[in-house]
Amino acid sequence: MLLLAAFLGGGLLALNVFCSPYPVIESFHADPVALSPGSASNLSWSVIGASLVEIDQGVGEVECKGFTEVRPSQTITYRLTAINGSINRSMTLKIMVNQP
Numbered sequence: 001m002l003l004l005a006a007f008l009g010g011g012l013l014a015l016n017v018f019c020s021p022y023p024v025i026e027s028f029h030a031d032p033v034a035l036s037p038g039s040a041s042n043l044s045w046s047v048i049g050a051s052l053v054e055i056d057q058g059v060g061e062v063e064c065k066g067f068t069e070v071r072p073s074q075t076i077t078y079r080l081t082a083i084n085g086s087i088n089r090s091m092t093l094k095i096m097v098n099q100p
Helices: none
Strands: 002-008 011-018 024-031 041-048 052-055 060-062 065-070 076-084 087-097
Touching: 024 076, 024 087, 041 052, 041 076
Parallel strands: none
Antiparallel strands: 002 011, 024 041, 041 065, 052 060, 052 076, 076 087
């Protein structure tokens, strides 16, 4: 990030005027990543620089930072997509469901 400093009224004012135009996925995790059918896993994520963040497999649109509980009935891969204009980034993670 580039900081622009300007002296105003005798004090120093630092402004963050330039940010990356690209969304950045800082993290996308599941805990636990292996579970039994009917058990829950917590998805958590952190994204910066996105105007829209979505997780597939029925989760939907989410905030830039957060968590949600999922209860997959079988092994599944979740894809988090971060969008800023026409630029997007995505990351996947797999949750393994042990069948009896």
